[in-house]
Amino acid sequence: MQTQNPGDDSHIPLEDVGAAIREGRSLRLAHLYRIMVADEQLNERHLDLRDPVPTGRQILQAAEVSPVADYSIYAILPSGDFEDLRLDETYDLRGRGAERFVIFETDRAFKFTIDDRQMEWGKPSISGKILKALAGVPTDTYDVYLEVRGGGQDVLIRDSDLIDLSKPGIERFITLIRDTTEGLAALPEADQRYLECHGFTVEVVSDGPHTGVVLKQMQLPQGKFNHPAADVLVILPPGYPDVAPDMFFCNLWLTLVSAGRYPTCADQPHTFMGHNWQRWSRHNNSWRPGVDGLHTMIKRIEHALAEAK
Numbered sequence: 001m002q003t004q005n006p007g008d009d010s011h012i013p014l015e016d017v018g019a020a021i022r023e024g025r026s027l028r029l030a031h032l033y034r035i036m037v038a039d040e041q042l043n044e045r046h047l048d049l050r051d052p053v054p055t056g057r058q059i060l061q062a063a064e065v066s067p068v069a070d071y072s073i074y075a076i077l078p079s080g081d082f083e084d085l086r087l088d089e090t091y092d093l094r095g096r097g098a099e100r101f102v103i104f105e106t107d108r109a110f111k112f113t114i115d116d117r118q119m120e121w122g123k124p125s126i127s128g129k130i131l132k133a134l135a136g137v138p139t140d141t142y143d144v145y146l147e148v149r150g151g152g153q154d155v156l157i158r159d160s161d162l163i164d165l166s167k168p169g170i171e172r173f174i175t176l177i178r179d180t181t182e183g184l185a186a187l188p189e190a191d192q193r194y195l196e197c198h199g200f201t202v203e204v205v206s207d208g209p210h211t212g213v214v215l216k217q218m219q220l221p222q223g224k225f226n227h228p229a230a231d232v233l234v235i236l237p238p239g240y241p242d243v244a245p246d247m248f249f250c251n252l253w254l255t256l257v258s259a260g261r262y263p264t265c266a267d268q269p270h271t272f273m274g275h276n277w278q279r280w281s282r283h284n285n286s287w288r289p290g291v292d293g294l295h296t297m298i299k300r301i302e303h304a305l306a307e308a309k
Contacts, residue, residue, distance in 0.1 A: 018099035027094045036100045040123050042133050052093045056085040072122050076100040082120045110165035114173040124166040128157035135175045143208045147172040176209050191294040207273045211236045221306050225254040234297050244287030248301050249277035263308035
């Protein structure tokens with residue numbers, strides 16, 4: 001440990017560890033070393049230490065948490081990874097490249113990955129806002145998703161949503177910039193011509209990485225459903241138009257007037273743009289790249305609605 005003489009003029013009063021890292025220089029000898037400490041809600045505050053090689057216990061004591069044994073502390077490395085710091089383990093601020101630490105009142109760590117980086121969290125739940133902060137992305141222009149493997153739809157996590165990390169397995173998250181599209185210009189020219197020629201009112205929208213085409217207030221077969229018209233959503237897969245869209249989605253939810261129930265394979269919700277759409281599981285195994293497009297999908301939708309039972 002460092003021994004300092006208060007009267008030693010070779011020591012500056014305060015060295016900001018973060019400033020030294022950003023400027024790419026070594027720490028200067030100082031009477032105090034400033035780091036950043038956050039709680040589990042990522043509320044940050046400065047902490048000034050007398051020793052550039054503190055133990056975990058010294059950092060916790062300086063943070064005035066008690067009893068110290070009930071807390072865990074992690075260094076947040078420049079890569080965004082977390083490094084566990086044990087109570088009596090020293091951490092050399094002069095050579096580790098970390099200025100930020102996070103403190104949890106817990107004795108258990110919950111692992112997850114975000115953008116393929118493994119991290120640990122000291123609480124069994126974590127919010128979307130904190131996930132974005134840990135990923136180092138702007139919270140107002142990025143979205144975070146819970147990755148669903150095996151062909152499922154990734155789940156958008158809102159800032160206030162809480163995710164349970166205590167379930168078996170490691171949760172995987174990804175962050176993506178919240179793109180917007182500009183009307184029909186986002187569609188292939190053949191699709192634009194078809195929609196314009198046939199008088200469809202269309203909105204091209206995006207929800208994270210997914211682009212959708214909403215056919216606004218599409219007219220439904222007369223007297224068949226509980227509503228005369230509904231918005232119909234087609235989600236365009238990566239690679240469209242060479243890759244076929246799969247299924248379609250309705251908002252409002254439609255029931256058969258004659259049976260008083262949802263049509264077959266049209267009773268499950270699908271979240272898109274913050275709304276729960278009615279998912280119509282109608283699959284296409286005969287898509288022709290270079291030939292088929294939205295006109296094909298619309299005809300399939302019209303047929304599915306007409307034949308719904």
